[in-house]
Structure formats: C-alpha cells, structure tokens
C-alpha cells in the first residue's frame with residue numbers, strides 16, 4: 001500500500017524570519033556587534049562587486065509615494081527586496097518605509113529565506129553609511145549633525161557612535177516630537193545630544209552631516225553656505241526622482257561617492273547634475289582602485305539611495321544568524337510534490353498529504369469527486 005507521505009525527491013523549505021526574530025538577533029548579539037558584523041558583510045560583498053548581476057531598481061511611482069523592487073544575484077544566490085517610500089504615511093500612523101525580501105538558490109530557484117526587511121533596512125542603511133564614512137570622513141570626526149529624526153535616525157546615530165567614534169549629535173527636525181522621541185531613545189547612551197533650532201545651527205561645527213529627511217519634494221535641506229572645509233556629508237533621504245535634500249551646489253562643492261551609478265543618476269541628489277558630473281562608485285574606493293579623502297580640507301559626500309547589494313548582505317547576515325541562533329520558522333511557501341509535474345494533485349489531497357508519485361495514476365477519492373463537483377458548479 002502506498003504510504004500517505006512519500007519521501008520527497010526535492011524537499012522545499014523556506015525559513016521565515018519575522019520582525020521579532022530580527023529583534024532577537026539584536027538582543028542576543030548586541031547592537032554594536034550587529035553593526036560591526038553587518039558593516040563587514042557589506043564591505044566583503046562590495047569587494048566582490050564584479051561577481052554580481054546588477055540593475056537599477058524598478059520603481060512604481062504614485063502621487064504620495066513609491067513602491068520598488070530591488071533584485072541582485074551572484075552565481076549562487078539571488079536576492080530581492082520589496083520596499084516602499086511614503087513620506088505622508090507617518091501622519092496616518094504607518095511607517096514611511098516598509099520592506100521584506102527573499103534569498104533564493106540560483107541553481108534551483110528555491111526561495112530559501114523570507115525575511116522582514118523594515119528593521120533590517122534601517123540596520124543595513126546605517127551600516128552602509130558607516131562603511132562609506134570610514135573611508136571618507138576625517139578620522140578625527142567626533143560631532144555629527146543629524147537632520148531628520150524619524151525612524152532611521154537612531155540607527156544612524158548609534159552606528160556612527162559605535163563604529164566611527166561619534167560622541168556628539170546636533171539634532172534638527174521640522175517636527176519637534178521626532179527629536180523628542182530620538183532624545184528619549186538615546187538618553188541611556190553616552191552620546192552628547194544637542195537640540196538645534198535650524199539646520200544651519202545643527203550643521204555649524206559638525207564634522208559629519210547626515211541628512212535623513214522624508215519629503216516628496218526637491219528640498220534644499222542643506223545649502224552650500226552651510227558647508228565647512230573637511231566635512232563629510234551622508235545624504236540618505238534623497239532617494240527618488242523628485243525627492244531630494246541637497247542643493248546641487250553642495251554636490252558641486254564635494255567629491256561625490258555613490259553605490260551604483262546608473263541608479264543614483266536617476267534617484268539620488270545627483271539627479272540634478274548633468275550626466276557627465278564625475279562620481280566614484282564605493283566599490284572602487286573600498287577596493288583601493290579610486291582615492292577617497294585626499295586631504296583634511298576636502299568635502300566628501302556619500303549620495304546614498306540604497307542599493308540591492310546591501311539588502312543581499314543583510315539577508316545573508318540574518319540567514320546565518322538564524323542558523324547560528326536557531327531562530328525563524330520553516331514555512332510551506334512552495335508546494336512539495338512527489339511528482340513535480342502533478343501540481344493539480346494539491347487540489348485533491350488532504351491538507352499536508354503529498355502528491356502522486358511519478359508515473360502513477362491517482363485513484364479517485366472523495367475529495368477528488370467533491371472538487372469535480374465544485375468545478376462544474378463554478
């Protein structure tokens with residue numbers, strides 16, 4: 001007699017990694033260690049730049065926001081992220097940025113790891129900012145202006161504190177409640193926090209300026225008259241056509257570094273500059289093929305938009321952490337079939353029973369008959 005559950009020639013399991021799982025990774029490993037390992041993972045992946053098949057992300061724009069798909073793959077692993085950007089969402093109690101993503105096996109296409117990426121995006125964005133700043137900011141940088149104190153801001157603040165030695169933050173947000181929230185969240189840290197009345201006041205005396213605002217407009221949060229020699233600018237919030245933060249002359253006054261040039265030309269603050277405006281891709285800088293900061297007076301600028309490779313990095317970091325810490329849940333995202341050509345059997349079988357073996361004709365069952373009836377009625 002045929003057993004109910006046949007051994008599967010190709011078991012298909014997907015591990016689901018929730019928001020709580022990511023929070024558990026941070027609790028168990030500690031945030032400084034997570035940032036350190038994530039920055040290392042990103043750096044390692046950027047040094048393999050030419051192993052990846054890359055493209056600018058696919059963006060579907062609407063009146064108040066954007067929904068984007070971000071694919072990337074190497075010979076072994078494919079990754080994609082779904083992410084939105086809706087600056088007005090927070091007024092209705094929703095995050096501006098929400099995301100999830102997948103790691104899949106290139107050889108078979110099996111989606112092996114399905115993870116939340118909202119929290120993970122904040123982690124990877126801050127880690128990426130630090131990887132760039134470690135190569136571009138003056139090594140004696142201690143004070144950072146943080147313009148925009150929303151969901152991403154604490155992650156930026158702490159990554160720069162832990163990995164770059166920032167000890168003082170000068171804060172500004174058009175919404176004072178956002179700054180109060182940030183102050184409360186960071187009150188237990190050794191960071192010295194100063195609330196400022198304007199961007200200009202926040203930027204004065206800062207070694208690094210991080211702009212991480214959300215507004216669907218071509219804003220000029222930072223203007224060239226606010227710049228000082230030797231500054232490093234970490235421009236995070238200008239990441240979509242028609243959604244920018246920096247006056248074009250800020251870019252003209254700086255040496256500009258980008259993740260993936262074809263995407264940043266469309267989405268970054270770079271969109272306001274002519275196509276021949278020179279920029280350097282980070283992988284060239286990290287691999288030593290292009291110079292970074294050449295003197296203490298130079299103004300450097302990372303025009304961050306968020307590239308699929310950082311999501312590949314954070315997904316593989318979380319997949320490894322899931323394995324090491326025994327976190328996440330197996331889910332049946334893909335059907336398990338004894339005969340891969342018999343998908344139809346799933347409509348007949350008991351829940352959790354598997355399909356007909358190859359080369360065997362299924363015997364009609366009660367379920368089979370029932371299904372036929374339903375189909376006829378429909």
Ligand SMILES: NC(=O)c1ccc[n+]([C@@H]2O[C@H](COP(=O)([O-])OP(=O)(O)OC[C@H]3O[C@@H](n4cnc5c(N)ncnc54)[C@H](O)[C@@H]3O)[C@@H](O)[C@H]2O)c1
Nearest residue numbers: 096148150151152173174175178212213214237304305306
């Ligand atoms: N580059 C990347 O990889 C990356 C990744 C994630 C998010 N982002 C972008 O970062 C930005 C911030 O994201 P979030 O999740 O923190 O959003 P959020 O809505 O939680 O916070 C944004 C904050 O910016 C403030 N703000 C808006 N205009 C301002 C201005 N002119 N001056 C000062 N403050 C201003 C808002 O009051 C709000 O508190 C968004 O634009 C998002 O698209 C970029």
